Amino acid sequence: MPDTMIQTAAPQSAGVTHLDALIIGAGLSGMYQLLCLRDRLGLSVKALEAGQGVGGTWYWNRYPGARCDSESHSYSFYFSDELLQEWQWSERYPGQAEIMRYMNFVADKFDLKRDIRFGRRVNAATYDEAANLWRVSTENGEQYTTKFLITGVGCLSAANIPAIPGLETFKGEWYHTGSWPHDGVDFTGKRVGQIGTGSTGIQAAPVIAAQAAHLTVFQRTANYSIPARNAPLTDAFKAWTKTSAAEIRTTMQSTPNGHPFLISPRLALDSTPEEREALYEAAWDYGGLQFRATYQDMMTNKAANDTAAEFLKAKIRGIVKDPETARLLSDIDHPFASKRPPVDTNYFETYNRDNVALVDVRAHPIQSISETGIVTDQGEYPVDIIVFATGFDAMTGPLFKLNITGRDGLALTEAWSAGPRSYLGLQSAGFPNLFTITGPGSPSVLCNMPVAIEQHVEWITDCIAHMRANGIERIEADADAAEKWVEHTNEAANATLLPLAKHSWYLGANVPGKPRVFMPYAGGMARYRAICADVAAKGYEGFVFS
Ligand code: NA7
Numbered sequence: 001m002p003d004t005m006i007q008t009a010a011p012q013s014a015g016v017t018h019l020d021a022l023i024i025g026a027g028l029s030g031m032y033q034l035l036c037l038r039d040r041l042g043l044s045v046k047a048l049e050a051g052q053g054v055g056g057t058w059y060w061n062r063y064p065g066a067r068c069d070s071e072s073h074s075y076s077f078y079f080s081d082e083l084l085q086e087w088q089w090s091e092r093y094p095g096q097a098e099i100m101r102y103m104n105f106v107a108d109k110f111d112l113k114r115d116i117r118f119g120r121r122v123n124a125a126t127y128d129e130a131a132n133l134w135r136v137s138t139e140n141g142e143q144y145t146t147k148f149l150i151t152g153v154g155c156l157s158a159a160n161i162p163a164i165p166g167l168e169t170f171k172g173e174w175y176h177t178g179s180w181p182h183d184g185v186d187f188t189g190k191r192v193g194q195i196g197t198g199s200t201g202i203q204a205a206p207v208i209a210a211q212a213a214h215l216t217v218f219q220r221t222a223n224y225s226i227p228a229r230n231a232p233l234t235d236a237f238k239a240w241t242k243t244s245a246a247e248i249r250t251t252m253q254s255t256p257n258g259h260p261f262l263i264s265p266r267l268a269l270d271s272t273p274e275e276r277e278a279l280y281e282a283a284w285d286y287g288g289l290q291f292r293a294t295y296q297d298m299m300t301n302k303a304a305n306d307t308a309a310e311f312l313k314a315k316i317r318g319i320v321k322d323p324e325t326a327r328l329l330s331d332i333d334h335p336f337a338s339k340r341p342p343v344d345t346n347y348f349e350t351y352n353r354d355n356v357a358l359v360d361v362r363a364h365p366i367q368s369i370s371e372t373g374i375v376t377d378q379g380e381y382p383v384d385i386i387v388f389a390t391g392f393d394a395m396t397g398p399l400f401k402l403n404i405t406g407r408d409g410l411a412l413t414e415a416w417s418a419g420p421r422s423y424l425g426l427q428s429a430g431f432p433n434l435f436t437i438t439g440p441g442s443p444s445v446l447c448n449m450p451v452a453i454e455q456h457v458e459w460i461t462d463c464i465a466h467m468r469a470n471g472i473e474r475i476e477a478d479a480d481a482a483e484k485w486v487e488h489t490n491e492a493a494n495a496t497l498l499p500l501a502k503h504s505w506y507l508g509a510n511v512p513g514k515p516r517v518f519m520p521y522a523g524g525m526a527r528y529r530a531i532c533a534d535v536a537a538k539g540y541e542g543f544v545f546s
Pocket of ligand 1: 156162195196197198199200201218219220221340361366389390391392445503505509510
């Protein structure tokens, strides 16, 4: 038995549970990390989860139309061939309910739930330097100590509810899409106001409009969207995903975004306008995020991107019948895919319904919420239900909510007050033995999530195994290495068109007062994977062991 398999004797003190490793969150990240540390390394480990079940982001995001934009055969764990053979998705893109079934299937197959404590929201995590332990508490008063603390809290789990004056006086119902009631919301006969036209709002609006008496969409920034072309999977496709699993995994791990398709080597400006039109038309008909892969230079060359942007704006004008609504929807101020590109089912078509209206809140900002509606300088729009599809305090928000305090009383909020300063998105100087799965500075939201998660979890697992095999008690990112990584993260973003979207949550721009720093690593998942592997091969270069 390798010594990494030996269980640490757990010192227990009254009311405190001591662990080798504590994981926060039981979404894809937390579940796989639990499996790796418990079953592969033999550690004493628990996961704490605020929800009453596994699922992470999908546990909370139950809004109408909630569906993954990654194709189902790629929105899967690839670490277990057996799991890949046993699980079968039914549609091209998995809906929220099916993803929840998948998450529970995984949890049950690997017997994970016995080590997940549900209904536990972490409210503080403090590093005790003398003991080299993290002291973690939950809202319901539980206490834990742990050598390793690993966050799997997701990038998009802290709801951004804008501070609009008067919300507290509103007599109707209101909901944020990211904490949707489990029993659903009945829109029948109701006048609904939806604020926000990101990926979520674009999925929700068609479904709400089909049920509600009336839907008013409040748009601040017009957005591109590509038809998803969702459909049931054919038997032939299902069979192909089983026989070609290894090949699909290789493709996903070799591409910048972790999706199961390659980016074309073609350059947009090398094509004639006719060739471009034909390729864009084919990509539009095929549907989904693959549109972005039509040309290699789409995300690096503004003139190339303009060709795609113009094609998509023309599509909007072609679909939407009312000229003023079409103008507002196609008046898009940023390059295509410089904000997270939405994928939809009948989004623009929804504006052709008699019961749907669009309000431009860029020109006429929301001033307040009254007892009966949403108010701009154009007057009140009466509504019975308000849906906030207003996104999240992304990436740093979920970590800040944990109240993490590292060495010498340094709060994470303080350490990252000018923006996240993480080495590889995995660790931060001043926070020993704390790992952040898909943390800021890693590809995370720019990648198909399960691909990013598997890489991070496996890297963390190998690192902990290495420490245990070598009797190392502490790992901490070196401050200089972290600074260099932050610089590299900025360079990687600046080599693309991504920073040109001034209202993007990638930049923190959606949350008033948040520092404008490009947070995810835009250098590509495959490149990032190679960098992490190289760091480990060089004895964890840039980390300090003690
Ligand atoms: P997003 O993409 O952040 O979209 C939020 C939307 O809400 C966006 O249109 C915002 O406009 C709008 N918003 C936010 N605050 C306001 C206020 N105060 N007034 C008017 N409109 C506002 O969040 P999603 O939930 O759609 O998507 C998040 C990710 O989940 C997605 O990218 C996928 O990765 C899955 P803005 O653009 O900021 O002007």
